[in-house]
Amino acid sequence: MWATADESREDILGLYQRAWAHADTTIETLPSLDAMGHVSWWGDSGDATLQRIMLHVTAETNRHAGHADIVRELVDGRVGMRESNSNMDGGDKAWYREYWNKLEASAKEAQAKAGGPS
Numbered sequence: 657m658w659a660t661a662d663e664s665r666e667d668i669l670g671l672y673q674r675a676w677a678h679a680d681t682t683i684e685t686l687p688s689l690d691a692m693g694h695v696s697w698w699g700d701s702g703d704a705t706l707q708r709i710m711l712h713v714t715a716e717t718n719r720h721a722g723h724a725d726i727v728r729e730l731v732d733g734r735v736g737m738r739e740s741n742s743n744m745d746g747g748d749k750a751w752y753r754e755y756w757n758k759l760e761a762s763a764k765e766a767q768a769k770a771g772g773p774s
Contacts (some may be wrong), residue, residue, distance in 0.1 A: 659766075661762060662769070664770075682706070683706070686706050689710070690706070691705065691706045692704070693705070729756075
């Protein structure tokens, strides 16, 4: 998910809460993990069981839970899993710095629009 500077905290949390409620209802309503569904934005591979979709969401949540890692990076300036293995894209620190700068610029733009300190 990419949030633009025009989206408020309430917008983002509201979207998350609606998705959460929809997921809860779907899981409670379907009869089994083998129940079929369709994820339109998955294209031709969009037909999937509830189990596959739940595993996908679990994996995505795990991947994106690393946002706390961003806070740590701001504190100590290091990136990746550990000093001996940065797990960055081929050790490409230039790529990471460019990506970090993009995220920081977006955050500062949002903060400025909200009237906060720059």
